[in-house]
Amino acid sequence: MRWILEFAIGALLVTSTTARSTSLRAVNKRYVEERNGVNYNVFEHAATNSKLSFVENSGICETTPGVNQYSGYITVGPNMNMWFWFFEARRNPQKAPLVAYWDGGPGTAAEYGLFTQNGPCHFVNNETEPSLNPYSFNEYANMLYIDQPIGTGFSYGNATVNSTKSAAPYVWNLLQAFYDSFPEYESRDFSAFSQSYGGHFGPEFVRYIVDQNAAIERGDIQGTDINVVALGVSNGWFDSAIQEKANIEFAYKNQYRQLINESFYEELLDSYETICKPAFAKCTATGTTEDCFTAYMNYTNEIEWPILASAREGVSDFYLGDIRVPYSRPPTTHVEYLQRADVQKALGARVNYTDSSSAGPFIYSGDDPISFIPALSDLVKAGVRVLIWTGDADYLCNWPGTLDVADAIPWSGQEIFANQTLVPYTLHGTEKGTFKTLDNLVFMRIYEAGHNLPFYQPEVSLQIFRQTMEKGGLVPT
Template structure:
């Protein structure tokens, strides 16, 4: 979820990391290592100078007979240890595609999405132990959950990352080491799925992969080409210039309930036009830390904080991720579970679980205010299937804003896509939302869903996920 849901602010020192050119692997090593009663499978990847250290079949979360899982670390750089948790597909894992999932935030652990939305297990009725999730994304694909930036989830280290751009090379390094360690997945179709601040992560990570693929094809880089076929982003935060204005419009006019009056609505629009928009334009023009942090501070001070003040006063307990009354939100039961020592030992985790960390570094670097429309456009232009889908009860990254984002993507089909009408999207004959598609771009509005769509509409979300990974695309059933 985007950081604004909790308005969590922390501080840390941040430093960016850039991937170095990769030379052919010459001295990869595999061995077993016992540490603190845990037996790790270790793979040293000489090309990226990284080290995979993982536990096989911990027995945690995925308990379907015959379905393998791996959990552990990619150690790369100076004291940087990125956590991953991999689950085989429940059906046909040897042919199923590979999908990497990144939680948003910034600084939310991917276990949030894993346990509350699309992973192999979930917590039902506040139980203290998880049970199998029949609508898990690994029902169809091999799923790789990654905790980034360093410091969130089970990731740890002294070196940290404070921008989306700086995170991309580390993610690419992890994928390269993963492919070398598990070569059976090298030539599979690959997808990236993410949510919320993933509107930054998804376009940047995908465009970085595409750039690396070009370098590989030209012979400038010796590495494994990643067959990126799909990018799925739910309730994404892509572009503050577009989405801050629609935040105001959504509160005043949505299908659930009007939350601000006309006077406040007009006042907020004036603040946006006279104060926020000029600051965002300057961020786009200069791109500096100071300029983009000032833009973030502008829309927080002029729009978001005043809105929160009114909503908290008029609607006590108001939840930004679901504007309905009563609202519904994903449970946090999984946090205590992952902080149990026996669970951590089984998984091979070396630090205590942290559900959220590192948001402040991204904020202070100006990352939140930066637009990722250029990267998103590049991914669509490259022919990758892109699905932008949004629960229509969410304020944080509401569907009005993400629709305008989709309509603003620069590609050959822009005008035709913008002018297309939304049509019903059904699951077994029951309407779950509306959508429009043209070639490899789809936008979807999902009914009766808040910020974390698979939590609210699990069966429909699994259908959307499967269709996103298939060449046939999004089709009502």
């Protein structure tokens, strides 16, 4: 169901920091290239045989004086041109951390989150030109937005990736080439944020980075060590076996609106136990495309579609990402804006903008039912701060389901964490949600927020974002 709302990447060898010798720099190249009337800054990276082509300070979106931005492409594989859009921090960019953001879907462009939730600009009151977002994440961090997989957003070329695990090496390759082109960011703390299907992407991509760091340290590969400190996923889809059962419970009982009656609730629980649960177990046991696709089809047909049909009864317009009546959801004004020829030329985009590419390859590969709790476990054990935060008006990746996921993560503090109660989290003295935290694992429920959490609660989202990357942890204000 995540792709209904939002409708990625072999690894290449990279140069290490110590390998940037005089002889290697001699074969790396920097120059300016004119293409279709656009002047690109080009960096040819010899170690990866990749090429960065980007426009500096396009004047699009981020218009704060003195804040730099770069937009363009990095070749991450054969005819695979991945789009990035980088914004300096508005405050102290020389020391601010670096944060990578990719969206969910699978196949939703990073610009969706950029323009509707956490980026430097947004559209207000049906305006056709964006204005500055005072709660942008680049108020605190240097933000790197990445369109993945290929075919999403402004990325283009061979769209061969069809699973989360196959997507990870290409994102790592982009980061390696980015660091070599912009070495001033190498020593910064690095974090990654995502949402929705980012419950797959986030844990796996960051685990891959941590594993590559270990391989670099062992001398197995060459590359730039990335100082990973945090992963944040809002309203994430991590584990369908856990979250599908939670969907049934949430549809029957939540604080906003009952979506199903008691008898239907009992029917759905029976379907889950007799049809869906065994299929999830088989997918986990074999990991085959056939078994995992079957698990996906079972829960879609037996749970998701019936709940959707029931929820729509008697309601003329309904959105599972915000079950309140009336609901609200982010505007899509950015799509038409990014499809304008003048905007694309200014940014250096070479193809038309696609907000959501097809989720089909990921669905048919059986990627959706795969659990990424093992990846979360590896990250928590490795000392990476993990934030799982959820808007409580969202059905699709609802807060009881993501709480169950957080409680199920195996690590030394699992039992203590699972038995903790949620306590209030405040912003300037006003309660905005509840949370619990132990060491480097945090769970948060945010009130009055739907699937795209920062859209609904921008000010508290910025506070949570900032605190996640600071050593003091999550602290109510």
